[in-house]
């Protein structure tokens with residue numbers, strides 16, 4: 001049985017959670033990379049909360065993402081996405097599944113760099129296979145040739161995803177196995193003397209107010 005949302009972290013991951021010290025983990029990657037699917041088991045393992053930025057955005061807007069794209073265009077969607085990521089960055093101890101295009105806006109990096117950014121990489125064929133079986137509409141792939149569109153987006157975005165602190169190349173495992181890959185790889189970032197959150201994360205604000213946790 002899957003642990004409840006408030007279950008304590010598995011003992012083998014307690015130490016890692018302690019070392020993360022509340023830093024948020026941001027999953028980035030192309031549509032279909034598994035950010036939403038991997039985020040939940042990853043959060044459970046760490047005793048973190050999971051938040052899906054796309055779902056949060058749709059909730060704030062009161063309408064589904066496809067409708068926002070249709071009425072406000074991609075620019076309108078991106079403005080909302082940045083506002084949502086701004087709000088998320090004011091909390092700690094979260095695993096955040098970002099939207100696939102969050103990396104395209106520099107201001108989003110300002111928020112994500114306050115935590116650890118993890119790129120879930122997967123070959124285009126695998127992305128397409130997953131997306132063709134997934135009912136969630138992806139407005140950017142609503143074209144006569146979604147495969148060509150995905151390749152074009154990948155071409156533009158790979159250099160952006162590559163700016164993540166960590167790259168996890170998936171090996172065909174289930175989302176829970178990919179979550180374990182992330183957990184195995186995270187210590188290498190924390191050990192790296194050249195790595196630090198861009199804007200030192202203060203769990204206490206200057207006025208002594210604790211930064212709120214969703215927990």
Ligand SMILES: Nc1ncnc2c1ncn2[C@@H]1O[C@H](COP(=O)(O)OP(=O)(O)OP(=O)(O)O)[C@@H](O)[C@H]1O
Nearest residue numbers: 031032033034035036037099100130134173174175
């Ligand atoms: N490791 C995996 N193995 C098999 N199927 C997977 C895996 N990861 C995700 N999937 C499936 O692929 C589909 C897309 O995954 P998911 O929604 O998590 O992608 P995403 O990265 O969040 O995409 P988006 O950017 O569009 O939100 C879902 O149906 C999901 O169940």
Ligand SMILES: O=C(O)C1=C[C@@H](O)[C@@H](O)[C@H](O)C1
Nearest residue numbers: 031054099100101138139140
């Ligand atoms: O890759 C993208 O640009 C997108 C991915 C999804 O997560 C959604 O954020 C939206 O469909 C746009």
Ligand SMILES: [Mg+2]
Nearest residue numbers: 035036054097
């Ligand atoms: Mg998602």
